[in-house]
Amino acid sequence: MEKYDIYLVEDEENLSEVLKAYMQKEGWNVTVFDNGDAAVDAVSDKPHLWVLDIMLPGTDGYQVLKAIKNEEDTPVIFISARDQDLDRVLGLEMGSDDYLSKPIPATRAHYSCKENFKSGLWVKYIRCTKSRTKRIYHDPIGRTIIDTEENNEAVDLTTKEMDLMLLLSAEIGKAFSREKIIEHVWGDNYFGSERAVDDVVRRVRKKMPRIHLETLYGYGYRILSS
Missing domain, CATH: 1.10.10.10 (Winged helix-like DNA-binding domain superfamily/Winged helix DNA-binding domain)
Structure with missing residues (x-):
């Protein structure tokens, strides 16, 4: 089983705990951030995948995404409860690899993560x-x-x-x-x-x-x- 490192940026504690639990069942290492400033500070860690909320305390998800893409083209899954069409367009144009609308079924987020971990050579x-x-x-x-x-x-x-x-x-x-x-x-x-x-x-x-x-x-x- 591959030990992927996932950085989850989500300030809703209940949602982050559910998503973290599903990911950890897969054997992945999950680090949770509850604000954008802490996430930006961790960009240089270069995890295998980011799961990133847009509405965050401090630095918002758009700025975090920009910081990630400036460092390395690590896959990013965007999540949002705001205007879906607008956020989808902006997120994809900025380089996100997927977009999930809140409320997010944990199974859907889990599937999206697995799609970004295509196994095999x-x-x-x-x-x-x-x-x-x-x-x-x-x-x-x-x-x-x-x-x-x-x-x-x-x-x-x-x-x-x-x-x-x-x-x-x-x-x-x-x-x-x-x-x-x-x-x-x-x-x-x-x-x-x-x-x-x-x-x-x-x-x-x-x-x-x-x-x-x-x-x-x-x-x-x-x-x-x-």
Whole structure:
């Protein structure tokens, strides 16, 4: 059984205790924070997953999420009792990996956590240039890595960054619309704007500057062979 470290940020004591109990039954290590300031101070610990409320004493969940993503692309599950559509859009566009609405069934939160811990190691080869092959795989704790042969460097990707790369690299040179990317990466139930696609592309370009990820203005993106 994998010993994942989960940081739960929730100021409602009853809810945090229930969620913590469900997670601990799975054998996960759960640390609870009841305010945003303490959570920000712990960002450098780099746990495997954050479960993060939006309405918090002190620093709110949006600022905590920003601090997390500035440090490392650790998966974040957002939870909120406020305007669902607004929080869902803002959370996803800022890089959260899932969104749960209060009241939250503990089983639903538990399932979302497990989805972020995809077990097993698999390798997929894709052609990103004419002369190089990139190796893409998930490690046992669910992080996604692209190993670039030219500099022997491993690049950590979030789930959405990985899904985007798998989609675009499956057919080098083919253009994918933002609508198609949203359908593939976020699913049919996504309520946010297409800006979320641009944000993921921006992060991928920063992490993988050698990949020729071209913008088709007014349409979408494609990967070209170098």
